[in-house]
Amino acid sequence: MNNKILLASAGMMCLPAVLAAKAPKKPKANQQRPNIIFIMCDDMGYGDLACYGQPFISTPNIDRMASEGMRFTQAYAGSPVSAPSRATVMTGQHSGHTHVRGNKEYWSNSNTVKYGNNVDYAVVGQEPYDPAHKILPEMLRDNSYRTGMFGKWAGGYEGSASTPDKRGIDEFYGYICQFQAHLYYPNFLNRYSRSMGDTAVVREVLEDNIKYPMSGRDYYKRTQYSARIIHDKALEWIDRQDAKHPFVGFFTYTLPHAELAQPDDDILEGYKKKFFVDKTWGGQPTSRYNAVEHTHAHFAGMITRLDSYVGEVMAKLKQKGLDKNTLVIFTSDNGPHEEGGADPAYFGRDGKLRGLKRQCYEGGIRIPFIAWWPEHIKAGAVSNLPFAFYDIMPTFCDLAGIRNFSKRYTNRDVPGDGFDGLSIAPTLLGNDKAQMQHDYLYWEFHETDQIAVRRGDWKLIVVKGKPKLYNLANDIHEDNDVAEQHPDIVNELIDVIKKEHTDNPMFMVSLPYMVCKLPKKSFVPTL
Numbered sequence: 001m002n003n004k005i006l007l008a009s010a011g012m013m014c015l016p017a018v019l020a021a022k023a024p025k026k027p028k029a030n031q032q033r034p035n036i037i038f039i040m041c042d043d044m045g046y047g048d049l050a051c052y053g054q055p056f057i058s059t060p061n062i063d064r065m066a067s068e069g070m071r072f073t074q075a076y077a078g079s080p081v082s083a084p085s086r087a088t089v090m091t092g093q094h095s096g097h098t099h100v101r102g103n104k105e106y107w108s109n110s111n112t113v114k115y116g117n118n119v120d121y122a123v124v125g126q127e128p129y130d131p132a133h134k135i136l137p138e139m140l141r142d143n144s145y146r147t148g149m150f151g152k153w154a155g156g157y158e159g160s161a162s163t164p165d166k167r168g169i170d171e172f173y174g175y176i177c178q179f180q181a182h183l184y185y186p187n188f189l190n191r192y193s194r195s196m197g198d199t200a201v202v203r204e205v206l207e208d209n210i211k212y213p214m215s216g217r218d219y220y221k222r223t224q225y226s227a228r229i230i231h232d233k234a235l236e237w238i239d240r241q242d243a244k245h246p247f248v249g250f251f252t253y254t255l256p257h258a259e260l261a262q263p264d265d266d267i268l269e270g271y272k273k274k275f276f277v278d279k280t281w282g283g284q285p286t287s288r289y290n291a292v293e294h295t296h297a298h299f300a301g302m303i304t305r306l307d308s309y310v311g312e313v314m315a316k317l318k319q320k321g322l323d324k325n326t327l328v329i330f331t332s333d334n335g336p337h338e339e340g341g342a343d344p345a346y347f348g349r350d351g352k353l354r355g356l357k358r359q360c361y362e363g364g365i366r367i368p369f370i371a372w373w374p375e376h377i378k379a380g381a382v383s384n385l386p387f388a389f390y391d392i393m394p395t396f397c398d399l400a401g402i403r404n405f406s407k408r409y410t411n412r413d414v415p416g417d418g419f420d421g422l423s424i425a426p427t428l429l430g431n432d433k434a435q436m437q438h439d440y441l442y443w444e445f446h447e448t449d450q451i452a453v454r455r456g457d458w459k460l461i462v463v464k465g466k467p468k469l470y471n472l473a474n475d476i477h478e479d480n481d482v483a484e485q486h487p488d489i490v491n492e493l494i495d496v497i498k499k500e501h502t503d504n505p506m507f508m509v510s511l512p513y514m515v516c517k518l519p520k521k522s523f524v525p526t527l
Contacts, residue, residue, distance in 0.1 A: 042257035045336030061311030069372030078389035080364035092393030101507035116210035124177035125157025138168030151252030185222035256302035258340030271297035281341025289340035360452035
């Protein structure tokens with residue numbers, strides 16, 4: 001997947017640059033390695049930010065990041081759902097190679113613990129990352145970076161071989177389990193802190209929350225709001241950093257994922273007035289989410305609240321004098337959801353793209369991606385470079401000065417181990433001529449039994465074994481299946497799937513069938 005070719009640009013029309021700026025400065029060989037803050041929110045669609053065309057929701061801080069940095073129009077998540085998308089960031093492998101390819105949960109009703117009068121699971125979490133395969137925080141910490149993670153882990157259940165304390169994280173606070181992270185007023189959060197002397201991940205019980213039930217109207221009497229608590233821990237961690245030691249922070253915030261719940265403050269009240277005619281979601285018997293009023297106001301408020309957190313991160317970096325040597329990334333783990341009363345259609349949240357979370361159509365995997373790094377990234381730049389989350393690892397290693405990371409960290413004792421990404425550092429630094437590009441990008445997802453390949457403007461979607469072909473240059477919404485007109489292209493992309501897919505019995509997908517090109521009929525005259 002590492003050949004040099006130029007992909008034809010496809011897709012959304014670029015917004016004009018907001019600010020004119022000087023050309024970015026290239027880091028010198030002896031310059032201090034950059035700090036990195038990687039902010040990944042949860043289920044934000046391509047069109048959810050004002051700088052990507054959202055008309056209803058205010059996001060001034062993230063918009064400023066875009067105007068002062070680089071906005072990407074063809075950035076892709078690693079998967080259309082949370083755990084495997086995060087896995088591609090951490091492992092540098094696409095979802096045909098990486099071990100975690102779905103939201104496999106570990107919890108059981110037969111193994112519970114009580115918090116007040118609330119029953120909760122004694123062990124929670126997802127399928128662990130393969131401990132034999134090095135992940136990104138381990139690589140960076142091996143090379144003297146201080147590492148912090150605040151938000152969702154989703155890379156292994158409690159007590160497994162893959163929890164933050166065992167995978168290169170110095171300080172963690174948030175949710176080990178993404179299933180637990182569906183609630184903003186939980187019974188507990190997880191912590192691991194080397195500075196506090198922790199030897200493993202522990203639970204911190206939220207004593208004010210457990211006074212009230214987890215469902216019904218009294219749930220909203222809970223006061224310990226997890227998003228704010230986690231964010232404050234992230235700010236405290238930045239406060240402990242200095243210019244002498246490089247650091248990397250993974251801020252994996254749960255906003256704006258369901259549930260639709262948050263403090264009833266000025267942010268929410270402002271949107272209640274804006275969306276005077278709003279919806280009510282009455283809940284569902286099988287849903288973990290509580291009934292909620294003012295669904296539009298809640299969703300918009302969650303994004304604006306997240307935007308305010310981003311602003312506080314930027315302000316903290318500036319206060320500490322760390323802003324000029326810190327690369328800040330903002331992105332989302334996958335496309336928009338429609339859970340817990342969320343209404344993506346109302347907000348046009350697919351950004352005119354087809355599909356939602358759990359789908360390999362563009363709406364499920366194309367995501368906002370903004371990079372900000374003063375004096376190095378040109379202000380107001382817009383990039384059409386197609387890339388995916390498994391390119392994050394080589395990019396960060398490149399900027400951190402970790403040379404030949406693939407050879408260094410490939411485990412020769414594990415058959416097929418390796419990495420799929422390419423560094424996008426040249427693009428970030430304004431050196432497009434030096435940017436290598438993928439022959440193709442690859443995704444697969446077992447829950448909806450879908451596989452996707454993008455090569456240039458061509459996009460192949462395989463749904464339950466049936467291949468469909470789209471040309472993104474003139475069909476960004478993927479409405480017109482042209483597989484019958486281009487069987488040769490279909491078969492070439494099917495060959496890519498056969499090359500890139502490795503079987504994983506936990507996350508099975510249906511491989512596509514070849515499309516045969518029928519020979520032209522011979523003309524036989526009638527007598």
